Amino acid sequence: MCYQVTCKTCNKISWGGCGRHVDSVMKNVQESDRCKCQGELPQGGGGGGAPLLGLLIGAFVIYWFFFK
DSSP states (O other): OOEEEEOTTTOOEEEESSSSSHHHHHTTSOGGGBOOTTTTSOOSTTSSHHHHHHHHHHHHHHHHHHHO
């Protein structure tokens, strides 16, 4: 799930999480209140760290079940 975060650079609203729920998280945030610091990159939290963690966990699970 995605969630609102405050950008540490500009103090505006951004998002963190998986990236699948950004529209619902940001729908009530005015355009002028949204963080624009990182352009097209996922914003908030770890700047996309959550999806990377999900990929690593997924790779481990696949390895565990199919190659162990």
